[in-house]
Amino acid sequence: YFLWCVAILVKGDTVQSVDRALAILGIVSQHNQIGITDICKALDLNKTTVYRLLSTLMNNGYIEQVKGSNKYRCTFKLFEMGNKRIQDLDLLEEAKPALEKLADLTKETVHLVVEEGTEIVYIHKVESTNTIRMHTWVGKKNPMYRTAVGKAILAFSDKEKAIDIWNKSEIVQNTPYTITNINDFLEQLVLVRKNGYAIDNEETEIGIRCVAAPILDFSKNVIGALSISIPTIRFPENEIEIYGNHVKKCSEVISKKLGYIY
Known part of the structure; x- marks a missing residue:
C-alpha cells in the first residue's frame, strides 16, 4: 500500500520525523506483522524513537497492534486512500x-x-x-x-x-x-x-x-x-x-x- 498511496512534498530540507515515520510504514507494509525489535534493526533506530512514531501512526489509523501480541501491521487506510x-x-x-x-x-x-x-x-x-x-x-x-x-x-x-x-x-x-x-x-x-x-x-x-x-x-x-x-x-x-x-x-x-x- 505504502509505495502506491503515499507521496509527500516537503520544501527545503526533509523533516526527519516524517522520513522516519514513512520508513516505518514501508517496513511494516512489507510484513504480515512485525515487532519493534525487527523494525529497529531494519532502520537502525532506537526503540524509544520507533515506539513514539508507531504510536503516532496508530493514533492516525495507519498501523494497528495485532491483538494479543507485541506485533504491528498496516491497516487498510493507505489502501483505501490509494483505491480512491x-x-x-x-x-x-x-x-x-x-x-x-x-x-x-x-x-x-x-x-x-x-x-x-x-x-x-x-x-x-x-x-x-x-x-x-x-x-x-x-x-x-x-x-x-x-x-x-x-x-x-x-x-x-x-x-x-x-x-x-x-x-x-x-x-x-x-x-x-x-x-x-x-x-x-x-x-x-x-x-x-x-x-x-x-x-x-x-x-x-x-x-x-x-x-x-x-x-x-x-x-x-x-x-x-x-x-x-x-x-x-x-x-x-x-x-x-x-x-x-x-x-x-x-x-x-x-x-x-x-x-x-x-
Missing part, C-alpha cells in the same frame, strides 16, 4: 467491462496499468481461473523497460521519452531474457509500434509471458496499457500473434470509450 485515487480514474471504470470479457475469452490473468515515473503500477487485475498464475496485485510496481505494458506505453510515446525512461531506470539483468542494451530496447519498441502489441518474453519472471497493448485517449495520448499474463507451459511462442490480436482489440474498445478516434 484509482476509482477517480475514468480509465478504470471504462476499462473494466472490456477487461472482464478478455479474461473470460482467454481464461488467463488480465492487468490494467498506468505509468508512474519509470515504473508501471497495476491498478486492476482480473484473475485467471487456472491454478498456475502470475504473482501480482493491485498497487504492485514493475520497471517499464522490462514489462510488456511498459514497452507498449513507451512504443506509442515519443522516442525521447523512451530514452529518458531507460536512462533513469536501474537496468538489471532480472532474468536471462531481460533486455539490457538500449539499442536492442529501442529496436523492440519499433517492432511493438509496427505490430500494435508488446511482449514480455520471460523478462520479468521466468515461466511467464505477457502480451500488452496501449490505451489512448481523445487527445491521442497514451494513458495506460492492458496485458494478458500466461505461464509459458500454456503459451507457446507460435500463439503470440493470437494473443496480440486479443489485446489489440480490447485496447481499441477501451480507447474508443475514452474518445480516441481510429
Whole structure:
C-alpha cells in the first residue's frame, strides 16, 4: 500500500520525523506483522524513537497492534486512500467491462496499468481461473523497460521519452531474457509500434509471458496499457500473434470509450 498511496512534498530540507515515520510504514507494509525489535534493526533506530512514531501512526489509523501480541501491521487506510485515487480514474471504470470479457475469452490473468515515473503500477487485475498464475496485485510496481505494458506505453510515446525512461531506470539483468542494451530496447519498441502489441518474453519472471497493448485517449495520448499474463507451459511462442490480436482489440474498445478516434 505504502509505495502506491503515499507521496509527500516537503520544501527545503526533509523533516526527519516524517522520513522516519514513512520508513516505518514501508517496513511494516512489507510484513504480515512485525515487532519493534525487527523494525529497529531494519532502520537502525532506537526503540524509544520507533515506539513514539508507531504510536503516532496508530493514533492516525495507519498501523494497528495485532491483538494479543507485541506485533504491528498496516491497516487498510493507505489502501483505501490509494483505491480512491484509482476509482477517480475514468480509465478504470471504462476499462473494466472490456477487461472482464478478455479474461473470460482467454481464461488467463488480465492487468490494467498506468505509468508512474519509470515504473508501471497495476491498478486492476482480473484473475485467471487456472491454478498456475502470475504473482501480482493491485498497487504492485514493475520497471517499464522490462514489462510488456511498459514497452507498449513507451512504443506509442515519443522516442525521447523512451530514452529518458531507460536512462533513469536501474537496468538489471532480472532474468536471462531481460533486455539490457538500449539499442536492442529501442529496436523492440519499433517492432511493438509496427505490430500494435508488446511482449514480455520471460523478462520479468521466468515461466511467464505477457502480451500488452496501449490505451489512448481523445487527445491521442497514451494513458495506460492492458496485458494478458500466461505461464509459458500454456503459451507457446507460435500463439503470440493470437494473443496480440486479443489485446489489440480490447485496447481499441477501451480507447474508443475514452474518445480516441481510429
